[in-house]
Amino acid sequence: MNKVFQSNDFKNRIVYQIYPASFMDSNNDGWGDIRGIISKLDYLKDLGIGIIWLSPIYESPMDDMGYDISDYKKINHRFGTMEDFDDLIKEANKRDIRIVMDLVINHTSTEHEWFKKAIEPEKNKYRDYYIIEKGKGKNNKKVPNNWSSAFSGTCRKEIPSLKGMYYMHLFCDTQADLNYKNENVINEIEEIIKFWLDKGVYGFRCDVINQIYKTTLKNDYSKLLFNKGQKYYCNQKGMFDVLKKIRNDVLNHYDTFLVGETSFLTPDIAREFLKTNTLDMFFEFDHIWCDKSKFIPILKTKFKAKKLAKPILNWQNQVDWIANYLENHDQLRSVSRYGDDKKYINESAKMLATFLLSLRGTPFIYQGEEIGIKNFEQFSSKESDDISAKMVFKTAKSILHLKDETIDKMINETLNRDHARSPMQWNANINGGFNQGSKTWLKVNPSYQQINVENQINDPNSILNFYKKLIKFRNDSEILKFGETETVKISNSIVSFKRIYNDKTYLIILNFSKKSKKYNKKCDANLLISNYDTFENGNLYPPYFGGIFEVK
Ligand code: GLC
Ligand code: CA
Numbered sequence: 001m002n003k004v005f006q007s008n009d010f011k012n013r014i015v016y017q018i019y020p021a022s023f024m025d026s027n028n029d030g031w032g033d034i035r036g037i038i039s040k041l042d043y044l045k046d047l048g049i050g051i052i053w054l055s056p057i058y059e060s061p062m063d064d065m066g067y068d069i070s071d072y073k074k075i076n077h078r079f080g081t082m083e084d085f086d087d088l089i090k091e092a093n094k095r096d097i098r099i100v101m102d103l104v105i106n107h108t109s110t111e112h113e114w115f116k117k118a119i120e121p122e123k124n125k126y127r128d129y130y131i132i133e134k135g136k137g138k139n140n141k142k143v144p145n146n147w148s149s150a151f152s153g154t155c156r157k158e159i160p161s162l163k164g165m166y167y168m169h170l171f172c173d174t175q176a177d178l179n180y181k182n183e184n185v186i187n188e189i190e191e192i193i194k195f196w197l198d199k200g201v202y203g204f205r206c207d208v209i210n211q212i213y214k215t216t217l218k219n220d221y222s223k224l225l226f227n228k229g230q231k232y233y234c235n236q237k238g239m240f241d242v243l244k245k246i247r248n249d250v251l252n253h254y255d256t257f258l259v260g261e262t263s264f265l266t267p268d269i270a271r272e273f274l275k276t277n278t279l280d281m282f283f284e285f286d287h288i289w290c291d292k293s294k295f296i297p298i299l300k301t302k303f304k305a306k307k308l309a310k311p312i313l314n315w316q317n318q319v320d321w322i323a324n325y326l327e328n329h330d331q332l333r334s335v336s337r338y339g340d341d342k343k344y345i346n347e348s349a350k351m352l353a354t355f356l357l358s359l360r361g362t363p364f365i366y367q368g369e370e371i372g373i374k375n376f377e378q379f380s381s382k383e384s385d386d387i388s389a390k391m392v393f394k395t396a397k398s399i400l401h402l403k404d405e406t407i408d409k410m411i412n413e414t415l416n417r418d419h420a421r422s423p424m425q426w427n428a429n430i431n432g433g434f435n436q437g438s439k440t441w442l443k444v445n446p447s448y449q450q451i452n453v454e455n456q457i458n459d460p461n462s463i464l465n466f467y468k469k470l471i472k473f474r475n476d477s478e479i480l481k482f483g484e485t486e487t488v489k490i491s492n493s494i495v496s497f498k499r500i501y502n503d504k505t506y507l508i509i510l511n512f513s514k515k516s517k518k519y520n521k522k523c524d525a526n527l528l529i530s531n532y533d534t535f536e537n538g539n540l541y542p543p544y545f546g547g548i549f550e551v552k
Helices: 033-041 041-047 082-094 113-118 124-127 181-200 238-250 267-275 286-293 305-316 334-339 344-356 387-400 406-412 453-457 463-475 476-482
Strands: 013-017 052-055 072-077 098-101 108-109 131-135 157-160 164-168 173-177 203-206 257-261 281-283 324-325 361-364 484-488 494-501 504-511 525-530 546-549
Touching: 041 463, 072 082, 072 173, 072 181, 082 098, 108 113, 108 257, 113 124, 157 525, 164 173, 173 305, 181 238, 257 286, 281 324, 286 305, 286 334, 286 484, 305 484, 305 494, 334 344, 344 361, 344 463, 344 504, 453 463, 476 494, 476 504, 484 504
Parallel strands: 013 052, 013 361, 052 098, 098 203, 203 257, 257 281, 324 361
Antiparallel strands: 108 173, 131 164, 157 164, 484 494, 494 504, 504 546, 525 546
16 A cells, blocks of 8 residues: 555645746746746745646647647746746745646647657557547548537637547647546656655645546537536546546645636536545636636626525535535636726725635635736727637637637636736836836737736735735634534625634625625624724624634
8 A cells, every 4th residue: 555645735725826927927028937937936825825836837828828748857948947947846835835837738738749640641549649530521630529619619620630539629620638548648747746846845636636637539419518528527537547547647746735726616526626625626617607607618607696605505415525615717806807807906906815715725816816806897808818819819700700809808808818917017117017018919908007016015005015914824723724514595686704713713794895784693693804994883784794703
């Protein structure tokens, strides 16, 4: 039997997600980089976080911003060198901060050596690294099956050097899916994981991990409009077997953890991950539908606090541990989506912070969330750098026959990922202090003039300082970290729940509305922390109130 080193220390820490291209550009070439991250470690330490998750920093043509990897053992030249990375680990460790990498193993870039070899006319062992099949119909002109890409359209592309043969891409067509029925692929991935763990990496965020194993490649005759094929590639038994093997062969020899990106997750599957020790936690996706249609995802619907809080609180009691988030690089900015990014931007951003940081599980904060960065006001898909927005635009145009501006507006309100990806706003100088003024890879959000770190650091009432206070509070609180969660009330204005640990109880009350709301909370409770300076311990909660009470 392997000795298991896992200390579960990740349960004590708060994670901060860095989107490397947009965090800090140290050499003014328009791209954020590793040296830039190192220069901000003290900022993160001061914020109180204990783990940094880096979105992919491997070599990549950047068609999907690094989620298309062309070399798993090289640092993306835009972000720096391996030496920079080693320094990052060293400097982070000095501050007791751990580094977590993004593990993108469902697919590689079509620029990866494996893929280049796989499509050589002469068959070699790499052909089997990918899911390559013959087309159907006369001259194999038709795609092998009817599955769809997550970014819309088919997920098959013909290989020019191999006429009539197609490879699978569940995402864009330069992200070719790997074949996990091939042991060689698993061995390669294990070697890559070991390589990074030996460098001192603490764990991995596993990209679309529950989709890596395709049980069969049959047509999917279900009525799904999107993600057709899901029942054959999502949450499959084979996926569990692959992850078990990786755990036994590699992970069990290190003190490490895995967090999975798992859309289409059910509580049963989630519990299976925990029971089999294949994932230590996961991101659920139920709450992201609180302001858009599940059937037509580019259709905005009115935000309902109930539809946000209900799934989140429901998950609290379904599993022992979970990864909590309101934002990441794929979602719109939370203060614009779930709060009010105008009059009540400060109150609502702090209220959302209170929600996120008082849940059971590991909290994930996304860069800029701690200062309340809001969405861009206008963004046309033509200037968008987001491959999914571009692909969806094309598909929507061909199906919906609407005006470009109308489609743009829809995409902008629901899924343009650039909202979250603009350069970090450090100060009010040119480009928000992200660099010294050279052209940035993605345009800067004009809100940087008001919303930036420098402004907020010196303001005791800022969103940033509220995060700091709350993070410290949570880091010191066994109740918030480990208590049971009990829902008290979920409406479209008031959301309330308890956290209970031994004989202590905290009551969390959030007001999701622009109006003061009456709510009869238990009156013998003592307010410990809240986003309002003065609050009468009565039963009237001001707009976007968020507070943690101790129940006596
Ligand atoms: C995940 C990533 C997303 C990426 C996709 C394909 O959903 O978070 O950014 O586009 O996987 O790798
Ligand atoms: Ca740079």
